[in-house]
Amino acid sequence: MSTKASAVSIGLSAAIVAVEGEMPSVLVVSHEGTHDALPFGPFDPVHHRTLEQGLRKWVGEQTRFDLGYTEQLYTFGDLGRHRSARTMKQPGHDAGTRVVSVGYLALTRRIGEAPGTQWRGWYHYFPWEDWRDNRPAMIDEVILPALQKFVRDAPNGDVAERRRERVNICFGEGWDEERVLERYELLYEAGLVEEYHRDGGQRQAPRGAVRLGTPMVFDHRRILATAIARLRGKLKYRPVVFELMAPTFTLLELQRAVEALAGLRLHKQNFRRLVNEQGLVEGTGKFCTPARGRPAELFRFRREVLRERPAPGVRLSARRTRPG
Amino acid sequence: MSTKASAVSIGLSAAIVAVEGEMPSVLVVSHEGTHDALPFGPFDPVHHRTLEQGLRKWVGEQTRFDLGYTEQLYTFGDLGRHRSARTMKQPGHDAGTRVVSVGYLALTRRIGEAPGTQWRGWYHYFPWEDWRDNRPAMIDEVILPALQKFVRDAPNGDVAERRRERVNICFGEGWDEERVLERYELLYEAGLVEEYHRDGGQRQAPRGAVRLGTPMVFDHRRILATAIARLRGKLKYRPVVFELMAPTFTLLELQRAVEALAGLRLHKQNFRRLVNEQGLVEGTGKFCTPARGRPAELFRFRREVLRERPAPGVRLSARRTRPG
DNA sequence: CGGATAAATACTCACTTCGAGTATATATCT
DNA sequence: AGATATATACTCGAAGTGAGTATTTATCCG
Structure with missing residues (x-):
């Protein structure tokens, strides 16, 4: 029982999400000569009373952002998944210290960039997650063939069977x-994202290797995958979209935001019915002046629903057919 | 940016849950002269590759348990919520080190006790959470009056209003x-659980103070509250109850297990319909021999549903009226 | 000005799910 | 044999959901 607690340090990372138009974006810190990173920093047990407070402080310093809605996602401590392509100086983290990272999701509607940070559409990192136009072609053209090879390369039939099942659950019928994280982890294990090779100690992925999506530093893409998964789930049972909307908005704007986050197209009429009947919004009597069609009424979020009990979200009734 | 990462250590705790008959239980370690604790231990960055692996190792040593289903719950790092009534020796945690604890939920059907551990019904710790017979009398007799005082004692009207709202959401109409954690936190802040006074540095709660439920060491009751909340939620959309059931069971046994966990009574006929139509179970053709009425068929979990895609759980259609 | 076009909004309809209950079957106990 | 307890089957109405059609109100373009 004499386990001397060796050097551990706690990293706090935040996936700060906003929606601009039809693009869900995440705030990234671009360090010179390395990949994108989420805003992060070490937890300081002397100055931070809670983990979340530590996070807010760090984020405030790095991005001049005041976080609004935040939510803890997950704590990762895997050995070997916290390396960088080049040695990246992480403030407060000595080399050799084991880093355990606590990921957070934050939602904001403020769209400003501090120096050194930038908003980037999250589908850059997960291009296979955007099904708004269509099932992304890359799934059939690149991902499934590569995963089928992954299944074939299994050391034995048992492993193959489990891999086949995962492939089917993640990318099958x-x-x-919501299974954003599961899919990313599968692609990671199959060696289809750059982080896999980097964590394995190679400077560069093998020639001709599939490298899906834009990589990130450390395990930040994993954290982002967790964030997207959580947000997509939460949309349905809590009114969180409104954290991302301007004070007033048209119902189509609201729908576009939900679609952007969920990566799906929704049935317009049913979406309106839902949002109305659940009392999530109320009309303002004002109207927008669109370029083309009939002006849409501007709505606002009915804050009261937060007080009413179960506090529903927007159920996503996806559209299976073409617009009608 | 020269934040020297000071001493942090990571504690891993597990709420290991089983159901015996109609009692949901949690495995606790009883230390002499102090309160119950969840099995826990420090994360050792040298020997543990992942957090979960560290947990399994610790739990194995302390309880001789092989964890089956496990799930990470939450990471708490609040200053001052990691004290004990008496100074409790925590292996590997030097006094003065800041402890960040990562809580886990584990489900098991094995009912054996290692020396120094014991199964204890979780409603000992949360007596207000068991609504199976009735709305617990203590809510109206003790909790609400005390919380109303908490509202009255607010420093100003704004705080009072927010408190009133929380009381209403937690214990109102x-x-x-699922709001197990929210309720516990409210009771904590209102000073109605012993941990509040202990964390505040008092050896003993003031004379005549309300002390609801059985306290636990450190923030373990908070972790347990998180575990119950998560499990109650997950029941509804994932087939997790079956992790707690024997290989075969009657539908009533299954229902009793769900009721025990959810703290609610369910409508029997609808429960059967649901569980059947969702294909969660299949009959074995064998029957049990009850003391009283007609023998019930023994069912088994259809493991295939884990492979079928969305993998539903048991929706809880509560019974609002008396049995019929 | 007047039809094409685009979007907002209203309404319909069949189908499923869900809560609540009645009805019937098969045991044991006395 | 009847009381009692439990299992299991079936019914019915209310609400919710998916998919569409219909109508209204704007602009654009000739």
């Missing part, structure tokens, strides 16, 4: 938009 | 069985 019936798309579950 | 319409019981949401």
Whole structure:
């Protein structure tokens, strides 16, 4: 029982999400000569009373952002998944110290960039997650063939069977938009994202290797995958979209935001019915002046619903057919 | 940016849950002269590759348990919520080190006790959470009056209003069985659980103070509250109950297990319909021999549903009226 | 000005799910 | 044999959901 607690340090990272138009974006810190990173920093047990407070402080310093809604996602401590392509100086983290990282999701509607940070559409990192136009072609053209090879390369039939099942759940019949993390982890294990090779100690992925999406530093893409998964789930049972909307908005704007986050197209009429009947919004009597069609009424979020009990979200009734 | 990462250590705790008959239980370690604790230990960055692996190792040593289903719950790092009534020796944690604890939920059907551990019904710690017989009398007799005082004692009207709202959401009209953590936190802040006074540095709660439920060491009751909340939520959309059931069971046994966990009574006929139509179980053709009425068929979990895609759970259609 | 076009908004309809209950079957106990 | 207890089957109405059609109100373009 004499386990001397060796050097551990706690990293706090935040996936700060906003929606601009139809693009869900995440705030990234671009360090010179290395990949994108989420805003992060070490937890300082002397100055921070809680983990979340530590996070807010760090983020405030790095991005001049005041976080609004935040939510803890997950704590990762895997050995070997916290390396960088080049040695990246992480303030307060000595080399050799084991880093355990606590990921957070934050939602904001403020769209400003501090120096050194930038908003980037999250589908850069997960291009296979955007099904708004269509099932992304890369799934059939690149991902499934590569995963089938992954299944074939299994050391034995048992492993192959389990791999086949995972492939089927992640990319097979019936798309579950919430399984973002599961899909990323599968692609990671199959060696289809750059982080896999980097964590394995190679400077560069093998020639001709599939490298899906834009990589990130450390395990930040994993954290982002967790964030997207959580947000897509939460949309349905809590009114969180409104954290991302301007004070007033048209119902189509609201729908576009939900679609952007969920990566799906929704049935317009049913979406309106839902949002109305659940009392999530109320009309302002004002109207927008669109370029083309009939002006849409501007709505606002009914804050009271937060007080009413179960506090529903927007159920996503996806559209299976073409617009009608 | 020269934040020297000071001493942090990571504690891993597990709420290991089983159901015996109609009692949901949690495995606790009883230390002499102090309160119950969840099995826990420090994360050792040298020997543990992942957090979960560290947990399994610790739990194995302390309880001789092989964890099956496990799930990470939350990471708490609040200053001052990691004290004990008496100074409790925590292996590997030097006094003065800041402890960040990562809580886990584990489900098991094995009912054996290692020396120094014991199964204890979780409603000992949360007596207000068991609504199976009735709305617990203590809510109206003790909790609400005390919380109303908490509202009255607010420093100003704004705080009072927010407190009133929380009280209403937690204990007001319409019981949401998932808000276990929210309720515990409210009771904590209102000073109605012993941990509040202990964390405040008092050896003993003031004379005549309300002390609801059985206290636990450190923040373990908070972790347990998180575990119950998560499990109650997950029941509804993932087939997790079956992790707690024997290989075969009657539908009533299954229902009793769900009721025990959810703290609610369910409508029997609808429960059967649901579980059947969702294909969660299949009959074995064998029957049990009850003391009283007609023998019930023994069912088994259809493991295939884990492979079928969305993998549903048991929706809880509560019974609002008396049995019929 | 007047039809094409685009979007907002309203309404319909069949189908499923869900809560609540009645009805019937098969045991044991006395 | 009847009381009692439990299992299991079936019914019915209310609400929710998916998919569409219909109508209204704007602009654009000739």
